[in-house]
Amino acid sequence: MQIVIIGSGNVATVLGGKLQEAGHRIVQVFSRRPEHAMRLANELQCGHVSKLANIYNAADLYIAALSDDALRTLGSQISLPGKLIVHTSGATPKEVLLKVSANSGVLYPLQSLRKELRPYPEIPILVDANLPEDLERIAVVARSISGQVQTADNDTRLKLHVAAVLVNNFTNHLYVLAEEYCRKEGADFNMLLPLIRETADRLSRIPPRDAQTGPAIRGDAATIKRHLELIGSYKDIKEVYTLITRQIQSER
Template identity: 35%
Template sequence: MKTVTIIGSGNVAYHLYKAFSLAENILIQQVVARNKSALETFVSPDKLCTNFEEVVDSDFIIIAVSDNAVEKIAGLLKNFKGIIVHTSGATSLGVLNKHENHGVFYPLQTFSKSREVVFQDIPICIEANTKHNHLELNELACTISGNVQRVNSSQRRQLHMAAVFANNFSNHLFYLGGKICAENQLSFSILKPLIKETVDKLEVLSPYEAQTGPAKRNDQNTLEAHLSILESDLHKDIYTLLSQSLQETYGKKL
């Protein structure tokens, strides 16, 4: 049996709490955050802690707070023997190096509290300060995921940025597509089969092979027609730059 302390009350803390609660041979000892009402929505009362002076040592102390608070929170944990990890894609391993045992436990996923996720497929990117701690973290990650990968700090920073392109920005494009629909008395649901196929295609084709559309085929008439009906200058600029990037990718000139 391994023990875990989770620090944080946000989306990642919530989903890790859910996942480790169901994992075999894992005991969550505490979930710690200053925001009691946020903790109360998901943590059982006996594990809830709002006082950082009362944080207990565990085999693993998982700091799942916003990136800019990681170092400060870690600084509150004096003389802990457990492996102290953060869950941030954008933060290096080094911010924890005042601690004897430390590492990174970065689940590569988009988390919202209102949406349950299945951890089994989620890549958990781990990094540790010693080989022994790496093995320990690997074992911990394997209790909730079948997709554990060793990723160093430099790779993880790049991977986090890749995830911003692949998830944050693509979701925003779905939003912009839906906005255009709504402004024209069409339901967002009309785009859903297209969006679903966009992703389903990636089971058999690379994004390079799956690409279709006017920019790829260098259809200037359609590109100009779209730019003429887009109302927002910002959206025009986004349309132009993404079309330009597509044309570069497929060796076409604007």
């Protein structure tokens, strides 16, 4: 397939690379900032433009890997009638690109993508389309780069996006709190990496509710008290500790 990538950030870069590996031809990259367009075009060995007016208009697929805000204004800046175009956003309705093309839809990678990290992680993909006949065309592209492809409507996609925020952004915030705490207190955060990996890995073997351990689920009031004394001056940690300990205890 001949593909134009609109965008040059993490999602554009990783999807571009994965699609090329799968045998598709990336023909052009667009970014409003010429140096960004050039960087990704260099990496993918393809053309690049920095004006929407100059976009190649005979590709098979256009992938708009843009911020949610930029997606909302794309329809007033470019029209690609008859062309298949997808966006890659978890939180944006599939209808957002209808003014660009009736043949529009979604190819949402349910993964946290960073252009500099290799190897690429596994990327589950949620697909959707405004016209039923486009759904399978989009799914075929998705399946060429992912073993986990599901159709999901706006609502289901947004729900998985919320869940992704919980397990990725919020989990990462706990890592931030723990890393800063260890650094300030002279403890070695790296000693926690095997525990972090185990916590994630075991989910494929047992449900999270069965995996819970620690002072909160045991009702170990003495340890919780010692912990709270120790973290007294860390306001963010104390708030998180108090709230989540209470919630875990109410699960018992």
